[in-house]
Amino acid sequence: MAFSDAIIAIVITLLVLDLRPPEAEPGGLLTALLEEWPTYLAYAASYVYLAVIWLNHKAAFTRIEEMDRGLQWSNLGILATLALVPWPTAVIAETARTGNLADERVAVALYAIVGALLCLSWLVFFSHLARHPDLTKEEVDDSYFARERPRAIIGVVLYLAAGIAGVLIHPLVASVVFLLVPTFFAFTSHGFDQGVPLLRFGRTNDDRESGKRSGDG
Amino acid sequence: MAFSDAIIAIVITLLVLDLRPPEAEPGGLLTALLEEWPTYLAYAASYVYLAVIWLNHKAAFTRIEEMDRGLQWSNLGILATLALVPWPTAVIAETARTGNLADERVAVALYAIVGALLCLSWLVFFSHLARHPDLTKEEVDDSYFARERPRAIIGVVLYLAAGIAGVLIHPLVASVVFLLVPTFFAFTSHGFDQGVPLLRFGRTNDDRESGKRSGDG
Amino acid sequence: MAFSDAIIAIVITLLVLDLRPPEAEPGGLLTALLEEWPTYLAYAASYVYLAVIWLNHKAAFTRIEEMDRGLQWSNLGILATLALVPWPTAVIAETARTGNLADERVAVALYAIVGALLCLSWLVFFSHLARHPDLTKEEVDDSYFARERPRAIIGVVLYLAAGIAGVLIHPLVASVVFLLVPTFFAFTSHGFDQGVPLLRFGRTNDDRESGKRSGDG
Amino acid sequence: MAFSDAIIAIVITLLVLDLRPPEAEPGGLLTALLEEWPTYLAYAASYVYLAVIWLNHKAAFTRIEEMDRGLQWSNLGILATLALVPWPTAVIAETARTGNLADERVAVALYAIVGALLCLSWLVFFSHLARHPDLTKEEVDDSYFARERPRAIIGVVLYLAAGIAGVLIHPLVASVVFLLVPTFFAFTSHGFDQGVPLLRFGRTNDDRESGKRSGDG
Numbered sequence: 001m002a003f004s005d006a007i008i009a010i011v012i013t014l015l016v017l018d019l020r021p022p023e024a025e026p027g028g029l030l031t032a033l034l035e036e037w038p039t040y041l042a043y044a045a046s047y048v049y050l051a052v053i054w055l056n057h058k059a060a061f062t063r064i065e066e067m068d069r070g071l072q073w074s075n076l077g078i079l080a081t082l083a084l085v086p087w088p089t090a091v092i093a094e095t096a097r098t099g100n101l102a103d104e105r106v107a108v109a110l111y112a113i114v115g116a117l118l119c120l121s122w123l124v125f126f127s128h129l130a131r132h133p134d135l136t137k138e139e140v141d142d143s144y145f146a147r148e149r150p151r152a153i154i155g156v157v158l159y160l161a162a163g164i165a166g167v168l169i170h171p172l173v174a175s176v177v178f179l180l181v182p183t184f185f186a187f188t189s190h191g192f193d194q195g196v197p198l199l200r201f202g203r204t205n206d207d208r209e210s211g212k213r214s215g216d217g
Numbered sequence: 218m219a220f221s222d223a224i225i226a227i228v229i230t231l232l233v234l235d236l237r238p239p240e241a242e243p244g245g246l247l248t249a250l251l252e253e254w255p256t257y258l259a260y261a262a263s264y265v266y267l268a269v270i271w272l273n274h275k276a277a278f279t280r281i282e283e284m285d286r287g288l289q290w291s292n293l294g295i296l297a298t299l300a301l302v303p304w305p306t307a308v309i310a311e312t313a314r315t316g317n318l319a320d321e322r323v324a325v326a327l328y329a330i331v332g333a334l335l336c337l338s339w340l341v342f343f344s345h346l347a348r349h350p351d352l353t354k355e356e357v358d359d360s361y362f363a364r365e366r367p368r369a370i371i372g373v374v375l376y377l378a379a380g381i382a383g384v385l386i387h388p389l390v391a392s393v394v395f396l397l398v399p400t401f402f403a404f405t406s407h408g409f410d411q412g413v414p415l416l417r418f419g420r421t422n423d424d425r426e427s428g429k430r431s432g433d434g
Numbered sequence: 435m436a437f438s439d440a441i442i443a444i445v446i447t448l449l450v451l452d453l454r455p456p457e458a459e460p461g462g463l464l465t466a467l468l469e470e471w472p473t474y475l476a477y478a479a480s481y482v483y484l485a486v487i488w489l490n491h492k493a494a495f496t497r498i499e500e501m502d503r504g505l506q507w508s509n510l511g512i513l514a515t516l517a518l519v520p521w522p523t524a525v526i527a528e529t530a531r532t533g534n535l536a537d538e539r540v541a542v543a544l545y546a547i548v549g550a551l552l553c554l555s556w557l558v559f560f561s562h563l564a565r566h567p568d569l570t571k572e573e574v575d576d577s578y579f580a581r582e583r584p585r586a587i588i589g590v591v592l593y594l595a596a597g598i599a600g601v602l603i604h605p606l607v608a609s610v611v612f613l614l615v616p617t618f619f620a621f622t623s624h625g626f627d628q629g630v631p632l633l634r635f636g637r638t639n640d641d642r643e644s645g646k647r648s649g650d651g
Numbered sequence: 652m653a654f655s656d657a658i659i660a661i662v663i664t665l666l667v668l669d670l671r672p673p674e675a676e677p678g679g680l681l682t683a684l685l686e687e688w689p690t691y692l693a694y695a696a697s698y699v700y701l702a703v704i705w706l707n708h709k710a711a712f713t714r715i716e717e718m719d720r721g722l723q724w725s726n727l728g729i730l731a732t733l734a735l736v737p738w739p740t741a742v743i744a745e746t747a748r749t750g751n752l753a754d755e756r757v758a759v760a761l762y763a764i765v766g767a768l769l770c771l772s773w774l775v776f777f778s779h780l781a782r783h784p785d786l787t788k789e790e791v792d793d794s795y796f797a798r799e800r801p802r803a804i805i806g807v808v809l810y811l812a813a814g815i816a817g818v819l820i821h822p823l824v825a826s827v828v829f830l831l832v833p834t835f836f837a838f839t840s841h842g843f844d845q846g847v848p849l850l851r852f853g854r855t856n857d858d859r860e861s862g863k864r865s866g867d868g
Contacts, residue, residue: 003443005219005223006223006657010447012224012296013228013231017231019301026317027319029320029323029324030320033308033323054220073485076485080481080485086450100463102461103458103460106464219653222654223440225654227657233662238741238745244751268727272723437656440661514698514702517664520667525684536680537679544684
């Protein structure tokens with residue numbers, strides 16, 4: 001978890017590297033700053049998306065007892081694809097700035113591919129856990145991760161559909177879907193965790209009495 | 218905490234990336250280095266500010282027992298806005314170098330907005346904890362986080378006032394306030410923690426006897 | 435472990451910094467993106483390689499009880515050389531783009547040297563552990579790390595041979611070996627760990643009863 | 652410790668960012684790579700220096716039980732100055748490449764100032780611990796940190812003397828001292844820790860029996 005946490009923290013923070021003092025004529029700073037709006041929007045959207053992924057990742061790992069090699073590699077697959085997210089985001093921000101429609105179609109198609117790959121890596125991850133219930137904690141229902149799979153499949157389909165619509169109809173259609181998908185994941189994740197506290201620091205009274213210790217990653 | 222710690226550590230370290238060997242004619246290194254003084258001042262000021270935020274963050278989390286989804290998101294709000302700090306800092310350093318007064322007004326206004334957003338995110342965080350005393354540790358007074366809110370409100374007001382003064386009067390007025398606000402937060406934080414040790418490694422004798430274990434994040 | 439984990443996480447994430455919106459004429463984004471293919475391949479290959487190193491590193495440290503100064507420095511040697519990996523990878527990607535055969539020979543030779551140094555640092559690490567069985571956990575066979583040494587030696591030989599073949603025959607020969615070596619390390623590592631779970635979060639029932647606590651780094 | 656570890660890990664890894672595929676004419680890669688030798692030397696020297704600092708930092712913190720605000724700020728002082736190290740290192744590497752003697756004097760003076768500031772921050776850190784023996788672990792001798800102070804004072808003096816010699820005599824004199832000081836700290840640190848294992852993972856048999864738990868940061 002320390003490793004995954006570090007990677008997500010680094011990726012989320014590298015987003016800020018795109019925010020630089022703009023090149024501007026003396027006196028032209030305000031205009032130059034305002035023209036950078038696609039970068040600000042891209043920062044906000046990527047940050048929220050990566051935050052949602054982190055919360056989902058954390059929610060999954062609070063239910064995992066052990067990791068085998070297959071789970072390690074499927075987790076590394078999630079980390080590899082989420083680390084890609086800032087790249088198509090920056091490409092979309094760049095094309096929003098230059099405003100060429102053909103480039104914008106390419107940019108949303110690229111984003112859709114990366115988004116679909118990310119959801120695919122979650123699908124592999126959930127499927128591995130569904131097939132190996134011995135890796136999850138005792139108190140977790142054996143069908144829990146099997147029931148997580150449809151969310152990942154919906155993600156793959158949504159991203160691919162958005163990409164196709166972005167190329168055939170208009171890039172804006174795709175962009176709207178890209179902003180909505182993380183919201184979908186945020187809300188469905190909340191629906192699945194049944195009010196279990198997400199993180200717990202130190203020990204509660206109950207823990208002290210029973211000697212349990214929550215795996216707080 | 219590992220995730221928050223990692224993000225603050227990365228943001229604080231990325232500040233150094235602005236310190237590069239300057240472009241200079243052969244023999245002109247000394248002049249070039251001295252001309253970079255606004256960057257050095259910006260490095261020092263941002264470092265101290267982020268260090269104060271980290272200490273306040275740590276002080277808050279030593280009192281938190283559990284995190285729910287609302288606290289997660291308000292914490293992510295703090296992390297998102299503190300990650301922005303190096304950006305307006307670099308913009309101010311850049312305008313200090315070029316010396317255009319109109320640009321300097323824009324730069325301090327930008328810094329004021331980011332500073333106010335950061336204090337606003339702390340206000341949301343403290344308010345959530347004040348409304349959910351079940352998230353804090355038993356030994357923490359239920360009104361503790363309610364009493365932290367005025368500090369955040371003062372921060373929002375100070376940043377907005379400094380920004381307005383910087384635009385209407387002179388950017389220097391704003392810069393002085395920007396340097397003083399972290400000092401205010403550093404000292405008031407000290408006043409609130411009533412001599413409780415900030416961090417504790419391993420176990421003390423007392424812990425060993427009573428079986429308690431401090432949540433050392 | 436936190437320190438090693440952080441370094442590997444940072445190195446693996448810095449790879450993505452090479453993925454940037456390409457410089458392109460309006461309408462030329464697709465061509466420009468497709469021309470970047472050596473960077474994508476280099477990203478994938480370096481990511482997999484660093485992931486394999488991380489898993490091997492983790493597998494070694496689950497068997498280590500204590501660290502002395504010699505082990506600290508040999509671990510720092512591994513971290514220093516693995517941090518170099520993205521550099522020759524970027525050089526190879528760059529020469530694949532420009533397509534000069536003499537440069538490609540130099541690039542694969544550079545990669546071979548870094549790869550051999552990395553395997554050499556593992557050899558030093560394994561040899562230190564083989565000579566100091568008191569540093570490993572009780573349940574680990576005393577000959578375990580001695581038996582890890584041949585893998586490191588094979589790595590040194592393979593990288594040097596690939597470098598020489600790349601210079602004398604053709605750079606492509608070297609590139610193929612570079613892609614195969616991590617696969618070799620991934621599979622032989624799997625063969626050595628005898629089904630022991632790689633990571634364990636929280637406590638299992640057995641732990642609770644016997645009072646043991648796995649060092650989950 | 653997680654925060655300090657993360658900062659040192661990031662600083663040590665950012666060093667590699669200076670290693671990039673060099674700008675070169677087709678066929679000129681080998682020459683271009685060889686001309687970068689000052690960067691390689693700077694990478695190696697900075698890496699070893701930061702590794703020594705990390706080991707010293709770790710050795711100090713294994714003896715610390717609690718942190719008060721003064722210790723927090725003096726630790727933040729160490730982190731702030733060590734994060735600066737890559738900057739004068741890059742400036743020296745840059746002047747070694749261009750070869751202007753006046754610039755080289757400036758570069759070694761800059762390095763000497765940063766080095767002296769770093770040792771000064773250690774002096775403040777050790778002095779605080781010497782004045783507050785209640786912050787250290789019971790088993791640590793009360794005079795331990797008082798006896799660490801001379802090492803820091805010697806460091807300040809050595810860096811200032813090297814800087815002056817570099818400006819008045821020749822930059823090379825300073826560079827040699829810069830390479831030797833970390834060696835001095837590495838060896839004297841070893842002399843001070845009296846064979847105590849540096850890190851310990853999990854629990855040993857003895858721990859299990861006596862109920863002690865080493866603070867493994």
